[in-house]
Amino acid sequence: METSRPWERPPGRAGSPGRPLFLTSKVRIQDAGYDKTLRSFEKTLTNLGTDYLYLIHMPYGDYHGSWRAMEELLRAGRVRAIGVCNFLPDRLCDLILSHEAVPAVNQIELHPFCQQRGLREIMAQYQIRPMAWAPFAEGLNGIFRHPVLSAIGAQYGKTPAQVVPRWLRQEGVVAIPKSVHAQRIQENFAVDDFRLSPADMVQIHALDLEHSLILEVSSVSEVYRLHSIRFEQ
Ligand SMILES: NC(=O)c1ccc[n+]([C@@H]2O[C@H](COP(=O)([O-])OP(=O)(O)OC[C@H]3O[C@@H](n4cnc5c(N)ncnc54)[C@H](OP(=O)(O)O)[C@@H]3O)[C@@H](O)[C@H]2O)c1
Known part of the structure; x- marks a missing residue:
């Protein structure tokens, strides 16, 4: 029905x-x-x-x-x-x-500045699909005006907010970008009509800082902080 x-x-x-x-x-x-x-x-x-x-x-x-x-x-x-x-x-x-x-999936912090390549290799061995939380790095590192992402996007008439989801798609990563603005949500989804070149992919690969910007999962302070949160039942 x-x-x-x-x-x-x-x-x-x-x-x-x-x-x-x-x-x-x-x-x-x-x-x-x-x-x-x-x-x-x-x-x-x-x-x-x-x-x-x-x-x-x-x-x-x-x-x-x-x-x-x-x-x-x-x-x-x-x-x-x-x-x-x-x-x-x-x-x-x-x-x-x-x-x-x-x-089936491992949802992890994954964006151009934290690409999780080692973890993703292990996940690939077990066919675990990567799902990117904070695909825009929550706006950190000036991602929406980043010169490399802007220059790549300009070739296709696209913004950095469109280059990033496109890059993730080509990397085989499911992305869950968040915006409270309808216009931005539409912008972020409009990534079907272009394809990043191998050279673009190499440039984005080079942006990897190889560490978390948002949540250091294995740090002891995070373990204490997250265990201390109390929710309503
Ligand atoms: N599993 C976990 O441990 C975990 C941890 C953190 C987050 N998450 C989930 O991951 C999802 C996304 O992560 P996130 O919200 O932390 O970060 P994000 O998607 O990387 O970034 C969201 C930020 O980007 C802005 N933004 C979005 N599109 C934009 C655009 N086109 N132009 C300019 N700014 C734009 C949003 O502002 P506006 O809203 O004002 O547009 C918001 O400030 C959420 O569903 C969240 O619940 C999961």
Whole structure:
């Protein structure tokens, strides 16, 4: 039956043709563990009234318990796919080697200044799709006026905000850019009508600073900070 709610349409039919829409939700650190993950999932499912991609938000707490619960949800057909966020090579490999299901995606900080090439090589071995959070580096390093990205874009009549999603697409990365402005959202999506050349790709590769600008996942202060957050139940 046809529905007006895009997230209820089967994959491949949502959005424009050939562009499936994946609704994604996450298990918070405070809900890590087998029982809490199942409870948290039921709550989210009730709130949204649909099935979707379910992710572990952080590689902290009892994420092995969470993963066992998520594998059950996957086997029961309650979710279409399960994945993780912010898993660096050591914890990602530990998770894979400890369980049956391999994450479908790993959502990580990924933008021209933090390209995560080492991690992505390991993910490629297990066919884990990279999903870029903060694809615009949250505006840091002057990304929207960056001279290299501006010059590349100028060749095609495109802005840096269009070069970045195009680059990510050509790299095989799913991007989740955020804007609260309709015009910018349209701008950020208008990347189907051009292709970056190999020379452009090399120039963007050279922008990699090889470290996080936003969230240093493995730093002890982050572990303390994230564990200290308390959410309403
Ligand atoms: N899994 C995780 O641990 C994690 C961590 C952080 C973020 N995320 C998710 O990742 C997604 C995106 O990340 P993000 O919001 O942190 O960063 P982002 O997408 O890199 O950057 C968003 C910023 O860029 C601005 N912007 C967007 N398009 C623009 C344009 N065309 N021109 C100029 N400015 C533009 C936005 O401003 P306006 O809104 O004012 O346009 C906003 O300030 C979000 O859905 C977020 O929830 C996940």
